[in-house]
Amino acid sequence: MSARLKSGLIPYLLSLPTALWLGAFFVVPLAAILALALMTGNSIDGWTLTWNFGIFGDAVSTYSTQFGRSFLYGGISTAVALVTMYPVAYWIAFHGGRFKSVLLFLLLLPFFVSFVIRIIAWQFILADNGIILGALKDIGLLPENTHVLSTPFAVVAGLTYDALPFMLLPLYVALQRIDRGHVEAAADLYASASERFRSVILPLSAPGIYAGIVLVAITNIGDYVSAAILGGPSTTMIGNIIQTQYVNNANYPIASALALILMVTLLLAMAVYARVFGTRTLQEHVT
Secondary structure, three states, X not given: OXXXXXXXXXXXXXXXXXXXXXXXXXXXXXXXXXXXXOEEEEOOOEEEEOOOOHHHHHHHHHOHHHHHHHHHHHHHHHHHHHHHXXXXXXXXXXXXXXXXXXXXXXXXXXXXXXXXXXXXXXXXXXXXXXXXXXXXXXXXXXXXXXXXXXXXXXXHHHHHHHHHHHHHHHHHHHHHOOXXXXXXXXXXXXXXXXXXXXXXXXXXXXXXXXXXXXXXXXXXXXXXXXXXXXXXXXXXXXHHHHHHHHHHOOOHHHHHHHHHHHHHHHHHHHHHHHHHHOHHHHHHHHO
């Protein structure tokens, strides 16, 4: 074997363990889900692969409302998390001083508790006679019939709360990496504080914004725990439908089809987002 051929094979040999790992734990399960979606039958008589591609159209037409609701709730919670966490990450990165690590730890400390427990805690907080609504009703600031649980607000609040660390950390890392010399140079050129932020800090933090939006959007759109605990029949998300069809109804083909549709839709949405609002495009538009 020639030296040129050996050198050409080295990159493929180095990537072979990763390829085998992805093949075993991503491609094979994905193929199994696709095969299951194309089957017909029932859990008693068994399932038969009949290449029922029509199930995808039926799934979309039947659960289009839940798909739209999932993207709506996921989009709102992502936007709220970004608007909330960007000032926090900015202050810690630029003004936290030697207490940066302590401040980050204190902000992330509640999220060491189980996700389900934290969402159940929100159920108690938002209860009709809970510590917030109950107190406000007692002093007459809210009517007695005020109800928050099982509303879109409660679900979006739960999704946003769970998304905060996923948005905070990428933003903080991006802001922390900004060379302070660039900001000082803009100040030397008589740029105001708002101009320095708009022309220097925001474009240079674009990778963190991009990463935070991707992490939070993908997580929240596919979430089903917040809607199950804080929501009701009118706030059902597509994740709840998948969980119900798979666990309760044993309707594995429709659950698999919905999961594949959600995954493909998210991949296409992220591809369009990366194409239109990628970090380079964002920097060009801001500057």
